Amino acid sequence: MGTVIMHSVASVDSFIADPKDDVGPLHDWYFAGDDPIIGGGDRGYDHSGSGSAFQVSRASADYVRSTWAAIGVIVMGRTLFDLVNGWEGRPPAGDHVVVVSHRPKPEGWHPEASYHFVTDVPAAIARAQELAGDRIVAVNAGDVGGQALAAGLVDEVAIDVVPVVFGAGKRYFGSVEGRLLLEDPHVVIQGERVMHLRYKVAR
Structure with a gap:
């Protein structure tokens, strides 16, 4: 079976959205570069469903492109589905959504x-x-991702860290309680206004 990766963009204090589900500047780096990122089926739009084309910096492009190309399925919660209307049936990566x-x-x-x-x-x-x-199975961070991690169903944690502090909001790890150990990051890539980090979950 493929690797299960919990993923999202997060603030430096580990929030994926504010208390009203607004992502603020977290996704700005997706549209601030010169290198287009095209998902499966030539899709190229943002998680808000607005239709804007993904264009990241050269420093991020290879990582994002290769990661998205490897995704087969996205797992998301109903809140995100409703917020983006399921990306109108065309996810940015992968062939299926659960x-x-x-x-x-x-x-x-x-x-x-x-x-x-x-x-x-x-x-x-x-x-x-x-x-x-x-x-790859890509599980959106937040409550669903946190539950999967706590249940031992996640192999890796991937965080695109943006230099902004939210102070409150929707947590990257959801409502996970207790201590979970990750290995040292095996991916550390400095982009422009984003840091890409990837950790294996310690078993």
């Missing part, structure tokens, strides 16, 4: 899209691994 939700897919919503609605995190990760095969 949504953790007790509510079904909205009736008539993009029937052509490979979106799967599952009621709990372990079942979502299992379904995503079936769909992904040997490719």
Whole structure:
């Protein structure tokens, strides 16, 4: 099975959004460079669903491009799905999306899209691994990612750290309690207004 990676962009104090789910400047670096990032099927738009093209700095481009190309499935929570309307059925990376939700897919919503609605995190990760095969399962950070990490279902943690302090908001690790050990980072890349870090989860 492919690697399960928990991922998101975060502030230096580990928030992925403010208390009102506004990401503020966290995603600015996605659009501040000269190198376009094209997802599967020539998709190139941001997580807000606004249609803006991803263009990152040269320092970030190879890392982001190779990471997105390796993703087979994205696992997300219902809050993010609703905020971005599921990227209108066209995720920025991967061929499938698994949504953790007790509510079904909205009736008539993009029937052509490979979106799967599952009621709990372990079942979502299992379904995503079936769909992904040997490719990466990318789990959005926050409550869903934190639950997957706490359950021992995450292999790596990837954080794109932006130099901003939020002070409060939605935490990268969700409501995880207790101590979890990560190995030393095996990816450390300094981009422009972002630092890419990737850690394996200690077993």
